[in-house]
Amino acid sequence: MKNCKLSWSLVIVLSVVVALFAYKFTVGEVQPSEDGRQAILLSKDERNALLLEMRNWLQNSQAILAAASEKDFDTVIKSAKASGMAAEADTPGSLFRKIPVEMKALGFGTRKKFDDIAADAAEFKDSNRIVSKLSVAMNNCVACHATYRFVETAP
Ligand code: HEC
Numbered sequence: 549m550k551n552c553k554l555s556w557s558l559v560i561v562l563s564v565v566v567a568l569f570a571y572k573f574t575v576g577e578v579q580p581s582e583d584g585r586q587a588i589l590l591s592k593d594e595r596n597a598l599l600l601e602m603r604n605w606l607q608n609s610q611a612i613l614a615a616a617s618e619k620d621f622d623t624v625i626k627s628a629k630a631s632g633m634a635a636e637a638d639t640p641g642s643l644f645r646k647i648p649v650e651m652k653a654l655g656f657g658t659r660k661k662f663d664d665i666a667a668d669a670a671e672f673k674d675s676n677r678i679v680s681k682l683s684v685a686m687n688n689c690v691a692c693h694a695t696y697r698f699v700e701t702a703p
Contacts, residue, residue: 576648579699587699590646595698597640605631605658605689612665612682616675624669624678632663654692661685 581587590598608631615623636659647655665681668674 574649577646578648581697585697587697589701590698592700594640594643595700616678619675621669621673625666628662628666633659651696654688658688
């Protein structure tokens with residue numbers, strides 16, 4: 549009987565621990581920011597890694613537009629893939645806990661849109677389609693920047 553009680557207490561304690569982890573994973577390390585956005589609290593290295601990814605996204609978007617205007621579809625495909633899911637491997641694992649679930653969804657959604665641009669360029673070789681798909685993908689850039697910022701916290 550005593551053992552039984554002990555194991556029930558253990559189940560309850562473990563459930564609470566799991567629930568707390570799940571909660572942290574969903575909300576991330578977030579704080580309201582003075583400018584009305586949500587601040588994601590990151591270490592210096594994490595923030596630098598994300599900002600580098602961001603600059604890559606900007607650079608690849610420019611490269612896609614330039615290549616589409618010259619009908620250079622190989623470069624469109626290469627630049628779009630460099631912004632796609634494959635590039636996610638460069639993201640530090642610690643960020644998964646710190647980034648809120650909605651923001652992760654927006655980030656992955658953006659990567660998928662770039663993979664879709666690469667696939668579409670390979671299939672149709674049509675600059676207008678590429679420009680139109682890139683402009684839709686870039687709505688994600690606008691939406692995320694309007695909602696979140698990255699703030700460095702002491703390590
Ligand atoms: C999931 C959210 C999210 C998405 C999607 C996103 N960004 Fe960002 N980006 C951010 C945040 C947050 C910052 C930091 C802004 C701040 O702290 O004020 C940022 C910063 C940047 C910066 C500044 C980099 C630096 O070195 O300071 C650039 C450039 C940028 N983003 C480009 C883009 C482009 C281009 C896209 C779309 C192809 C994009 N971002 C999509 C969240 C996102």
